[in-house]
Amino acid sequence: MSSFPTKVSSGEREGNFTSTIESQTSKIPSGGYLTAAIVSMIGSATLRLMGKDNWALFVGQWAPTFLVLGVYNKMVKQHGSDAYSRAA
Numbered sequence: 001m002s003s004f005p006t007k008v009s010s011g012e013r014e015g016n017f018t019s020t021i022e023s024q025t026s027k028i029p030s031g032g033y034l035t036a037a038i039v040s041m042i043g044s045a046t047l048r049l050m051g052k053d054n055w056a057l058f059v060g061q062w063a064p065t066f067l068v069l070g071v072y073n074k075m076v077k078q079h080g081s082d083a084y085s086r087a088a
Contacts, residue, residue, distance in 0.1 A: 025069075030077075033070025037063040052079050 044060030047053075 005031065025073055026077055030070055030074050033066050033073060037066040037070070040066065 040059055040062040044056045044063075047056035047059060
């Protein structure tokens with residue numbers, strides 16, 4: 001039996017890995033993810049001005065990832081991801 005459930009249904013608990021990740025990432029303020037996204041955009045623009053187009057594209061693509069992580073982090077803080085474990 002895997003400790004990484006693919007689906008959380010009634011009575012099933014999150015895996016230890018997910019709980020550990022969420023407990024650590026919840027310590028990061030939501031503004032941290034927004035700051036990381038803005039820094040990646042500034043870094044991308046700077047690299048573009050330096051003529052390093054491939055690196056600029058690579059760094060610029062981090063921004064959406066940071067923003068999605070921030071939204072996920074906010075949702076976990078507000079609603080939790082494992083209501084069944086907390087209720088037990």
